[in-house]
Structure formats: structure tokens, C-alpha cells
Amino acid sequence: xxxxxxxxxxxxxxxxxxxxxxxxxxxxxxxxxxxxxxxxxxxxxxxxxxxxxxxxxxxxxxxxxxxxxxxxxxxxxxxxxxxxxxxxxxxxxxxxxxxxxxxxxxxxxxxxxxxxxxxxxxxxxxxxxxxxxxxxxxxxxxxxxxxxxxxxxxxxxxxxxxxxxxxxxxxxxxxxxxxxxxxxxxxxxxxxxxxxxxxxxxxxxxxxxxxxxxxxxxxxxxxxxxxxxxxxxxxxxxxxxxxxxxxxxxxxxxxxxxxxxxxxxxxxxxxxxxxxxxxxxxxxxxxxxxxxx
Amino acid sequence: xxxxxxxxxxxxxxxxxxxxxxxxxxxxxxxxxxxxxxxxxxxxxxxxxxxxxxxxxxxxxxxxxxxxxxxxxxxxxxxxxxxxxxxxxxxxxxxxxxxxxxxxxxxxxxxxxxxxxxxxxxxxxxxxxxxxxxxxxxxxxxxxxxxxxxxxxxxxxxxxxxxxxxxxxxxxxxxxxxxxxxxxxxxxxxxxxxxxxxxxxxxxxxxxxxxxxxxxxxxxxxxxxxxxxxxxxxxxxxxxxxxxxxxxxxxxxxxxxxxxxxxxxxxxxxxxxxxxxxxxxxxxxxxxxxxxx
Amino acid sequence: xxxxxxxxxxxxxxxxxxxxxxxxxxxxxxxxxxxxxxxxxxxxxxxxxxxxxxxxxxxxxxxxxxxxxxxxxxxxxxxxxxxxxxxxxxxxxxxxxxxxxxxxxxxxxxxxxxxxxxxxxxxxxxxxxxxxxxxxxxxxxxxxxxxxxxxxxxxxxxxxxxxxxxxxxxxxxxxxxxxxxxxxxxxxxxxxxxxxxxxxxxxxxxxxxxxxxxxxxxxxxxxxxxxxxxxxxxxxxxxxxxxxxxxxxxxxxxxxxxxxxxxxxxxxxxxxxxxxxxxxxxxxxxxxxxxxx
Numbered sequence: 054x055x056x057x058x059x060x061x062x063x064x065x066x067x068x069x070x071x072x073x074x075x076x077x078x079x080x081x082x083x084x085x086x087x088x089x090x091x092x093x094x095x096x097x098x099x100x101x102x103x104x105x106x107x108x109x110x111x112x113x114x115x116x117x118x119x120x121x122x123x124x125x126x127x128x129x130x131x132x133x134x135x136x137x138x139x140x141x142x143x144x145x146x147x148x149x150x151x152x153x154x155x156x157x158x159x160x161x162x163x164x165x166x167x168x169x170x171x172x173x174x175x176x177x178x179x180x181x182x183x184x185x186x187x188x189x190x191x192x193x194x195x196x197x198x199x200x201x202x203x204x205x206x207x208x209x210x211x212x213x214x215x216x217x218x219x220x221x222x223x224x225x226x227x228x229x230x231x232x233x234x235x236x237x238x239x240x241x242x243x244x245x246x247x248x249x250x251x252x253x254x255x256x257x258x259x260x261x262x263x264x265x266x267x268x269x270x271x272x273x274x275x276x277x278x279x280x281x282x283x284x285x286x287x288x289x290x291x292x293x294x295x296x297x298x299x300x301x302x303x304x305x306x307x308x309x310x311x312x313x314x315x316x317x318x319x320x321x322x323x324x325x326x327x328x329x330x331x332x333x334x335x336x337x338x339x340x341x342x343x344x345x346x
Numbered sequence: 347x348x349x350x351x352x353x354x355x356x357x358x359x360x361x362x363x364x365x366x367x368x369x370x371x372x373x374x375x376x377x378x379x380x381x382x383x384x385x386x387x388x389x390x391x392x393x394x395x396x397x398x399x400x401x402x403x404x405x406x407x408x409x410x411x412x413x414x415x416x417x418x419x420x421x422x423x424x425x426x427x428x429x430x431x432x433x434x435x436x437x438x439x440x441x442x443x444x445x446x447x448x449x450x451x452x453x454x455x456x457x458x459x460x461x462x463x464x465x466x467x468x469x470x471x472x473x474x475x476x477x478x479x480x481x482x483x484x485x486x487x488x489x490x491x492x493x494x495x496x497x498x499x500x501x502x503x504x505x506x507x508x509x510x511x512x513x514x515x516x517x518x519x520x521x522x523x524x525x526x527x528x529x530x531x532x533x534x535x536x537x538x539x540x541x542x543x544x545x546x547x548x549x550x551x552x553x554x555x556x557x558x559x560x561x562x563x564x565x566x567x568x569x570x571x572x573x574x575x576x577x578x579x580x581x582x583x584x585x586x587x588x589x590x591x592x593x594x595x596x597x598x599x600x601x602x603x604x605x606x607x608x609x610x611x612x613x614x615x616x617x618x619x620x621x622x623x624x625x626x627x628x629x630x631x632x633x634x635x636x637x638x639x
Numbered sequence: 640x641x642x643x644x645x646x647x648x649x650x651x652x653x654x655x656x657x658x659x660x661x662x663x664x665x666x667x668x669x670x671x672x673x674x675x676x677x678x679x680x681x682x683x684x685x686x687x688x689x690x691x692x693x694x695x696x697x698x699x700x701x702x703x704x705x706x707x708x709x710x711x712x713x714x715x716x717x718x719x720x721x722x723x724x725x726x727x728x729x730x731x732x733x734x735x736x737x738x739x740x741x742x743x744x745x746x747x748x749x750x751x752x753x754x755x756x757x758x759x760x761x762x763x764x765x766x767x768x769x770x771x772x773x774x775x776x777x778x779x780x781x782x783x784x785x786x787x788x789x790x791x792x793x794x795x796x797x798x799x800x801x802x803x804x805x806x807x808x809x810x811x812x813x814x815x816x817x818x819x820x821x822x823x824x825x826x827x828x829x830x831x832x833x834x835x836x837x838x839x840x841x842x843x844x845x846x847x848x849x850x851x852x853x854x855x856x857x858x859x860x861x862x863x864x865x866x867x868x869x870x871x872x873x874x875x876x877x878x879x880x881x882x883x884x885x886x887x888x889x890x891x892x893x894x895x896x897x898x899x900x901x902x903x904x905x906x907x908x909x910x911x912x913x914x915x916x917x918x919x920x921x922x923x924x925x926x927x928x929x930x931x932x
Contacts, residue, residue, distance in 0.1 A: 171754050605819050
């Protein structure tokens, strides 16, 4: 890439001479594109957004107004040593206004954020992940592919979230067993699990594959695969495979056989999609051990 | 309205030639007022705020800094087809800094927001509604008149909130009975109901008129009128009419007979105000069936 | 201080002629520094930030992008009577992007905020306090020294938080016993207490010194010193002094004997530090009555 001027830009933008812009980049008004930024082809950046040095933003990405991409990691705020903390975001991101992404993370393609999202440093995020309005990922986390966080989710440091996990509003993954302490232990949420609104998971626990933590449950013990957990303190009340749609009487879990929106099997069904994967692809999605039903 | 220049503006503003400004409009610095905006007389817009095309803002409104009015509905972000999605806000709005209002909604007069509020598309909001800091209305909702949402309230899509409802911090109205699914069922909160801090309402439930959901309650069943619901899972523990002020021993509910601030009966009392309404006015407030006590 | 021009500034800044800037002040792009602002030596203010008249910001402070310092108190928005509402912030503050601090408060030195924090008027905050991302202090509060609020904490009006208190994400201090009413009663959290994630405290209650409110607990009664409170409704389940580290078997509370990060005793230990204090210093920290163990 060698194009250095945007195809179109609003008023009062500030573009560093060392910024590298792809073809057909469009900027709104009052944007700040610092030295050391790489914007792919067809990127759109809306007004007032700041892209700091060290950010690479994939082709076709759309960035709303008032965002900060490549925010300084905390310890380096004072010396602005941002170039040591690159932020790589894949192609076709859609970052809504007010999104704050720190330097020092790596994010896959098709990434989406709601408004005023914060994602801190040293976090790895897979492909096709969505993070809702006001959600806060505290850094040092590993998020898989096709994970969907709704609004106002709080992911503590050292959390690990596998592929195809759903996390609903006001869920918190905690990490300190005896606060305050420095002995953090992150939560690990396995593939296809669902954490419903307001669920709170205590430090270091595992949430099993396909488990369902009900709204408002406080999880104080590890949750087995397929378990339904309810209450405060949380207890296993059922198996997800026993839950039926109230009107149709049909089973609704595991959800991968009943829900396709946003998912890679949206054109067919999970089993067809899964059977067409080769082993490296299955490994990519952490799906070697899934038994299609 | 034909006045096209603000009476007063700060530095580095960008005003579209097709923007229509009323008399005595004042802008801060770095504002962006796009083509197709209509700002009423005496409107004040603070620095860095973006008003997109298709927004009509009523006379006497005050808009804080860093707001985005007429934000693109999600599906239209890429083609900026904003003019098809008008946002109408009534007179005398007070929108605090960081407020994000999507195109495609209609909001009455005397509207107030706290900071960093998000209200998405296809939402109808009545007169004299207040939405607190960091609250998030997810779109496709109907909010009545004189509704007061405190900070950090999350209103799921398809929710319906009638007149004179109070919703306190961290309340969530959910909408998906078997997440993830596309089978949304919104909550319906009836007039004069109160949802206290941290209450969570399961999908599709009705909260009866004058009901009180206590702090931290998880509502899993419909709540009858005048019921008090507590706990996880929520259970009816009492009737609001039995609750007394701890110090005076006086009853405090239905609150309309004991609290007047912000309300249209603030100059007299509920019964006097109510008796002076004619039938169309009663219907406007959904008050045909209220029995004044 | 008489230096009036920043040592360095970005493009498109607006600096009021009556602003008083110390030595070596650096501004980003698109900053607004209003008349009546006093910025100490070596202050750094990042892009798009607005500092309103009446703000005094201590030497060595760092302010992120998109902040608003000296925001208008609600009642005065319309007439912008900001100079009557000074905001004083001590030296070496680190205010992350999107922080909104109202006029009319006083904040000590070493203050830190996360992103999109809101702190309203008439609040007093001591030295070395940290307020996490998206936290909301509603005004009319008293916060002591070395208090640490994590993300998304909601502190109702009239709350009082003593020194060395820890408050974790989604904790709410409420203030209205019979909402809606005007009869606010703030919570009082005593020194060294810990409110874990998602704890909710009912209006007017006292949380005793060194008490631990567990994650998700709903506190409905006063909490004695050293008590552990769990559940909904909250009940005293234990004494903090009985809690051991799961791996080492060592006691972990009172935490001041086991945790030193961010604390004034980080170079030695609590007892050594405490014994070296003179009486006025002990009084400053509210520590006359602490019995070192």
C-alpha cells in the first residue's frame, strides 16, 4: 500500500505523514490519523475518531465517530510508547461510535462493536466476534470465533471464552478469589455455552460446553457440559436438552441445531456445515470433539 | 424556518448548506451539522456534537458535547441512507454529553438524557421522559409519558413501558425466552409500576399497574397490579398499599398520592390534577381506568 | 503561573485568553480550553478534550481524549454559570478518555479514572483514589483516601465511603428507601470494607470496617465489622478472619496485612507504616481506632 491521501476527507482532519492509507479511504471531519497507522482499502472512518500509531485496520472496515483505536496501554500512557503495542484488526470490521480499542491486541475479521465498548491490551479475539454496547474486556483475555457478547458485559482479565459462546447483558466473569489480591484466576467458558442476562461467574471456574447459566444466577462451582444453572448461589436445575419451546414443544438446545443467524452454518444447518469441515478447520473452531446429533 | 446561519458558533464547525436553523441557534466548537437537519429556535449545541441529516430538534433544546443525533441504523451504516430514517425530538430537550440517538425514532417534548445514553431505531417515546446516564434502549420499543429511567437501565427490543413508570439503575427488561433465538417477546410494564435497582424481568412478562419489583428481584412470572415482588426467583411478598414510611408510619404507595416531583400534578396533587382532565387527556396518559383514591 | 501558551499543541485547538497554563503544557488536537481554566506545569491534555472555565488541574496530570472537565451542573446547564462551580483536581491525575467530571467537586492528588467515568457535582474525593471504566458517582458524595472503585460501579447521591475501601464491578449503593421519594438516605461504607462484584446495598445502611459483602449479595441490614455477607437477601455467613487462601491455607483478611499494591504501605507492611504515623496523620486516614494485628 502506498496511497497516502484519503480519497475523500472532511474538514479539519490531521493525518500523520507516516500513515499508510489504502485505496478509496474516506474520512469524516476532525479525524486524527497518526503516524504509523495502516488503513486498508475502502476503509471509512467517521468524524472525531482518533487512530493512533501502530494500528492496522483491515480492508472494508467501517469506524464510527468518536472512536479511539490503539489507545495507550496503561503503563505507557505517559511516554506514548504506542508503536511497541500494535493493534491488528482484520478486514470488514464495523466499530460503532465511541469504541475504544487498546494497542497490544489482535482481532480477527468481521469484528463488530456496539457503542462505547472498551477492549484493553494483550487480548486475542477470533473471527466474526461481536461485542455489544458498553461492554468492557479488561485485557489479557482469549476470545474465540463467532462469540457474541451483548451489551454491558464485563470480562475480567485472564478470562478465556471458546468459540460460539453467547454472553448476554450484565454478565460478569470475575477473576479474584479473595479480593483484593494479585492471585487472579480467570473463568473459562467452553464452546456453545450460554450465559444469560445478569449471570455472574466466580473466579477460576469452568463453564462446560453447551451449558446454560440462567438469568441472574451466581455461579459458585464448575458447571458441567449441558447443565442448566439457576439461582443465588447457583445450582444445577436441569439439562439443556430437556428445555422445549413453550409454544411448539420442540427442543431448543443444543442451540446450534436450532439457530443459524450470524453463524457459518446460516446457509444450511450445523450438521451439514460441520460434516463438510476438514480436520484443520475443525481444529480452528475447537470442534474436534463435538458429536453432531 | 429559513435562518441558515447560527447566531453564534465556535471554531471549526461544519454546517451543511441544506441544514435549516431557527432563530438564535448557538453552536460550540467543532460541531458537525449535516445537510437535512432542522434545528428549532434557541437551540444550543455544544462542542464536538454531530447532528446527522434527517434530525428535527425542537425549539429551546440544549445538546451537550460529544453527542451523535441521528446515528445510522445498523443495517444502513455502510450506505449512510440516513435521510430515510428521520429522528424527531420535541421542544425543550436536554441531552447531556455523549448521548447517541439513532435515526428512525420519535421522541416527545421535555426529553432528558444523562451522559452516554444510547437509544436505537424504531422507538417511540412520549413527553417528559428522562433516561439516565449509560442507559441503553435497544430499539423497537414504546415508552409512554413521564417515564423515568435512572442510570444504566437496559431495555431490550420490543419492550413496552406505559406512562408514569419508574425504572432504577441496572434494571434489565429481557426479550429472549430461549437464548439465542429469534423469538423475541418483550416485557410490558404498566403505568405507575416501579422497578427498583437491579431488578431483572424475564421475557414477555407483564408488570402490573402500581406493582413494585424490589431491588435485585428476578421476575419469572407475571406480576399482578399492586404486588410487591422480591427475591431470586421473585415471589409476591406483599401489597404496595401496606408499605409505610419507616419514620412517619404513613403509607407511601401508590406513589402518585405521595410524590409530585417532575410530575404534571406537581402544583397540586394527583387527584386534583386527574379530576381536571377531560377524557381525551385521560386517554393520552392511559388513565381511563385509574381509580383515584 | 503566568505562562499562557502551551509548550506544544496540536491542530485546531481553542484556548481562551483567560486560561492560565503552567510550564510545559502539551495539548493534542481539537482541544477546547476555556477561559478561567488553570492547568499546572507538565499537564498533558489529549485530543478533543474540553476543559471548562473554573477547572484547576494539578501539575503533572494526564488527561485522555474526549474528556469533559468542569461539566455544567444540571441546574446551570442553560445559563452556563460554570465559574460559580469550580472543580479542583490535585496533582498527577490520570484521567482516561471519555471521563466526565462536573464542576463543583474537589478531588485529591494521584486521582485515576478509567474510560467514560461520570462524577457529578458536590463530591469530595481524597488522595490516591481510582474510579474504574463506566463508573458513575451521582454527586453529593464523600469518598475517602486510597479508595478503589472498579468498573461500572454506581454510587448514589449522599453516599459516604471511608478510606481504603474496595468496590468491585456492578456494585450499587442505593439511596431511596421507598422509590420514588425525596427522602434520600445514603449508604456509609467504613474503612477497609470490600464490596464484591454485583453487590447491592439498600439505602441508609452501614457497612462495617473490614466487612466483606460477597458477589451478588443484596444487603438489606447493617453489616457489622468483619462480617461476611452472602445471598439474596443477604445474611451474615462468616467472619472475614476465618477465610483462608485455598492453596496456601493462610488467612487473607484483614486484607491490609496481605495486600500492598497501590497502598501507602507498599514499601513495607501495614503495621510498620501505621506505627510510623503521627496522630494527625492517623486522623487524616480515619485510622485512630484501627488496632494493628
